[in-house]
Amino acid sequence: MFLLLRQLQRVRHDAALRRGRPRSLAVRHVDAGSCNGCEHELGAVSNPFYDLPRFGLDIVASPRHADILLVTGPVTTRMAGPLRAAYDAMPEPRRVAALGDCALGCGVLGDRAELVGSLEAVLPVDIRIPGCPPSPATIAQHLLAGLE
Amino acid sequence: MSAVETVPAARWREAVTSALAGGRFAGAWASAGAWRAAFAARGDVRVLSCPAQGAETITDLVEAALWDEREAHDLHGLQFAGHAPLRPLVAHPPDGWATVVSGDGVHEVAVGPIHAGVIESGHFRFHTVGDRVLALDTRLFYKHRGLERAASGRTPEDALAYVQRACAACAVANSVAYAQAIEDALGLWPDRDLRVSRTLALELERLYNHLHDIGALCAGVGFAPGTMAFAALKERAQRLNARLAGHRFLFGTVAVGGGALALDADAARAARTTLRDLRSDAAAAWRELEFAASLQARLDGVGVLAHEDALRLGTVGPAARASGIREDLREHSPRLYYSGLVPARPRAETGDVAARLQVRAVELQTTCELLDDLLSGPVGRGAATSQAEPSALGVGRVECPRGATTCIAELAAGRIATLRLRTASFANWPAVAHAAAGCLLPDFPLINKSFELCYACVDR
Numbered sequence: 125m126f127l128l129l130r131q132l133q134r135v136r137h138d139a140a141l142r143r144g145r146p147r148s149l150a151v152r153h154v155d156a157g158s159c160n161g162c163e164h165e166l167g168a169v170s171n172p173f174y175d176l177p178r179f180g181l182d183i184v185a186s187p188r189h190a191d192i193l194l195v196t197g198p199v200t201t202r203m204a205g206p207l208r209a210a211y212d213a214m215p216e217p218r219r220v221a222a223l224g225d226c227a228l229g230c231g232v233l234g235d236r237a238e239l240v241g242s243l244e245a246v247l248p249v250d251i252r253i254p255g256c257p258p259s260p261a262t263i264a265q266h267l268l269a270g271l272e
Numbered sequence: 273m274s275a276v277e278t279v280p281a282a283r284w285r286e287a288v289t290s291a292l293a294g295g296r297f298a299g300a301w302a303s304a305g306a307w308r309a310a311f312a313a314r315g316d317v318r319v320l321s322c323p324a325q326g327a328e329t330i331t332d333l334v335e336a337a338l339w340d341e342r343e344a345h346d347l348h349g350l351q352f353a354g355h356a357p358l359r360p361l362v363a364h365p366p367d368g369w370a371t372v373v374s375g376d377g378v379h380e381v382a383v384g385p386i387h388a389g390v391i392e393s394g395h396f397r398f399h400t401v402g403d404r405v406l407a408l409d410t411r412l413f414y415k416h417r418g419l420e421r422a423a424s425g426r427t428p429e430d431a432l433a434y435v436q437r438a439c440a441a442c443a444v445a446n447s448v449a450y451a452q453a454i455e456d457a458l459g460l461w462p463d464r465d466l467r468v469s470r471t472l473a474l475e476l477e478r479l480y481n482h483l484h485d486i487g488a489l490c491a492g493v494g495f496a497p498g499t500m501a502f503a504a505l506k507e508r509a510q511r512l513n514a515r516l517a518g519h520r521f522l523f524g525t526v527a528v529g530g531g532a533l534a535l536d537a538d539a540a541r542a543a544r545t546t547l548r549d550l551r552s553d554a555a556a557a558w559r560e561l562e563f564a565a566s567l568q569a570r571l572d573g574v575g576v577l578a579h580e581d582a583l584r585l586g587t588v589g590p591a592a593r594a595s596g597i598r599e600d601l602r603e604h605s606p607r608l609y610y611s612g613l614v615p616a617r618p619r620a621e622t623g624d625v626a627a628r629l630q631v632r633a634v635e636l637q638t639t640c641e642l643l644d645d646l647l648s649g650p651v652g653r654g655a656a657t658s659q660a661e662p663s664a665l666g667v668g669r670v671e672c673p674r675g676a677t678t679c680i681a682e683l684a685a686g687r688i689a690t691l692r693l694r695t696a697s698f699a700n701w702p703a704v705a706h707a708a709a710g711c712l713l714p715d716f717p718l719i720n721k722s723f724e725l726c727y728a729c730v731d732r
Contacts, residue, residue, distance in 0.1 A: 157731075159439050163392060172504045186388075197415065202414045203414050233422060256523070
């Protein structure tokens with residue numbers, strides 16, 4: 125079933141069928157070792173000041189429903205496995221977003237033995253959202269750009 | 273300056289027993305061949321030390337030391353005679369669960385490490401019969417970054433970054449506890465300006481945390497109006513943080529040996545006005561919650577933490593006060609600017625979700641009053657001046673939004689030799705598992721959010 129869907133998507137993609145402008149994005153968040161700052165700010169984009177769900181951006185409970193895997197934190201050795209499992213569970217087309225400086229591998233603090241390196245070393249990163257942590261406005265800006 | 277009392281391994285339990293008679297356990301840590309524990313009574317801290325080799329367990333004397341011993345075993349290879357079974361805490365066994373629950377109709381429900389919402393990573397293993405939770409196994413440390421180890425060997429100024437980034441929501445409390453530990457070791461004492469500046473940052477942190485935690489509890493029962501009202505209030509508090517300190521989580525507002533947050537009279541006056549509006553809106557939002565029957569019906573008698581269990585498990589903060597432990601470190605913080613503070617009390621010290629929520633609401637009011645007072649004039653940066661002889665070990669203790677956080681810093685040749693950050697969340701996780709036992713599984717999000725502990729500052 126899964127394979128068939130993937131096949132269908134590939135055929136559609138190859139045929140370059142005209143599709144409407146995408147209007148929604150389902151985002152699955154994975155905390156791969158963050159300080160919780162990025163989580164607070166990602167939560168804040170749903171507050172009444174920003175209310176990103178009105179643009180069709182939703183946080184979904186399962187990677188099976190997700191278009192984007194939004195990852196925070198330097199990837200710890202203990203989270204590398206679950207992170208990969210979440211990515212593997214996503215249907216195509218899928219994108220990975222690195223949320224925050226840790227996920228981008230900038231100035232990461234910690235013991236090297238406990239970290240596998242930046243997110244880039246584990247998964248292909250498509251969207252980069254810088255900041256420590258990025259403000260809700262910055263997150264909104266980058267995710268809305270992802271809608272295009 | 274904290275003196276260390278060294279005892280032989282054979283006398284460890286005896287020394288701990290006598291220390292417990294005079295104070296509450298505040299943490300234990302491994303330090304270059306030694307095993308040490310701190311005991312706090314009001315503002316005073318007593319540190320005991322024994323050789324790490326041959327140390328006996330103290331978990332039967334003080335159950336709050338359970339996680340400390342388990343962590344020291346996993347991270348430093350220490351063994352504690354009599355601690356059996358010594359279950360892993362940080363090192364996750366590749367298979368199997370430490371708690372074995374068997375019987376008719378018992379099954380396991382696995383949750384995490386990745387959760388359904390925007391939540392930190394950690395694994396919960398529920399052993400249930402039907403919807404009833406028999407036991408909860410919490411497996412945390414998925415986010416262990418080895419921050420304490422990485423900070424070792426650095427100068428106290430450099431190591432501050434590691435403490436600050438341990439947890440965003442407790443960044444100020446952890447940093448102040450760390451700065452106090454270093455200053456304690458170096459024999460420095462903060463002047464009035466520094467005490468005011470740090471207290472201001474701590475209360476601004478408590479303000480947005482408590483607003484967040486009340487909103488999160490509403491989310492725990494799916495009460496969207498409350499969630500949104502408090503999310504909006506928290507946003508306003510964080511925007512104020514950004515205006516005052518240039519950072520929504522107040523990063524960079526604490527320095528070692530001096531202040532890093534200063535406000536002129538105009539900025540303080542403007543912040544005071546903003547806070548007065550925020551305070552009346554928060555009071556109105558809280559009133560709405562009090563009269564929301566669908567929310568209130570979910571709170572009473574759920575996730576009860578009895579007074580004696582809270583004492584036994586070493587619970588701290590709003591959770592402890594909800595269970596009738598009338599303690600708040602802010603009462604005894606001479607290095608900060610508090611006076612006459614009375615620990616918050618719920619309407620009834622029932623130790624349930626309702627009581628924990630009420631404690632936060634009461635503390636929210638106190639915090640607003642404190643902030644109003646702190647912002648009555650300009651805030652200076654301040655400094656810490658030499659007052660005593662330097663020593664090799666310092667202890668800092670701060671009441672963070674979740675309770676008492678203890679930081680221990682040991683110095684050698686001007687650099688960090690050992691760093692231990694024992695946060696309120698670390699102290700309180702065992703209480704979450706205890707409160708969840710016997711409850712309904714669907715009530716767990718609510719129980720968990722009534723404690724609202726961090727994973728980041730436990731895992732470090």
